[in-house]
Amino acid sequence: MDAAGHAFTDHHQAEADSRASAEIMLAAMRESGTTTLDELLDKHQIRWGSMTADNQWRGSQYQGSGRRDRRPVPGANPDADPDGALYGLTVCLTGKLTAMERPEAFARLAEVGAQPTKNMTKKTDILVSATQTQLKPGDTLSGKLKDAQALLDAGQAIEVVDEDEFLRRLGA
Numbered sequence: 001m002d003a004a005g006h007a008f009t010d011h012h013q014a015e016a017d018s019r020a021s022a023e024i025m026l027a028a029m030r031e032s033g034t035t036t037l038d039e040l041l042d043k044h045q046i047r048w049g050s051m052t053a054d055n056q057w058r059g060s061q062y063q064g065s066g067r068r069d070r071r072p073v074p075g076a077n078p079d080a081d082p083d084g085a086l087y088g089l090t091v092c093l094t095g096k097l098t099a100m101e102r103p104e105a106f107a108r109l110a111e112v113g114a115q116p117t118k119n120m121t122k123k124t125d126i127l128v129s130a131t132q133t134q135l136k137p138g139d140t141l142s143g144k145l146k147d148a149q150a151l152l153d154a155g156q157a158i159e160v161v162d163e164d165e166f167l168r169r170l171g172a
Contacts, residue, residue: 031137073106073116080113085169087113090123094144095130097163108170120147126159128166 025037034040041048049059080087091114097105105128106116117124127148132141141149148158161169 028137073118074110076110076113076115078113080111082113084112084171086126089125090115090117090121091126091128092117092120092124092144093128093130094142095128095132097128097130097166099163099167112170120144120151122151122156124148124151124158126161126166128163129160130163130166 025040029035029037029040032040032043034043049057052058076088082088086109091109093102093105093116100108109116120127127144129142129145145160148160151158
């Protein structure tokens with residue numbers, strides 16, 4: 001509530017809850033530069049919720065960009081050069097690369113003997129932090145960067161590199 005600029009004091013009282021909900025939506029619209037709730041939902045790729053024919057509520061859903069690649073991540077090439085800079089490492093990407101699309105980056109990683117991964121795990125050796133284009137309002141780090149920081153704080157050895165360093169190691 002603080003991020004929306006609204007002091008919420010009368011929790012679980014209908015009028016106060018309604019007012020708080022309205023203030024949050026108005027703050028979200030201001031933050032995103034939209035003037036209607038339809039515009040706000042469109043901008044964040046959220047579909048309105050609805051009631052089904054049997055009176056069941058189907059909540060609002062993120063629609064995604066339609067560009068998400070659902071193909072499986074390729075496996076590391078065991079015949080790659082074992083002296084390569086990324087050979088044998090598990091590499092995760094966050095953000096949008098400028099040099100190539102993510103499926104190509106995954107294929108190139110696998111080609112040089114690295115294991116690309118879509119999510120941060122304890123097995124991740126390197127997180128490539130590219131241009132962040134879809135941070136949540138108020139965030140300065142992506143979810144994967146937050147995960148990496150938490151793992152680093154817990155003693156995990158994870159290297160965070162930018163796109164230029166990633167491309168250098170990839171041999172691009």
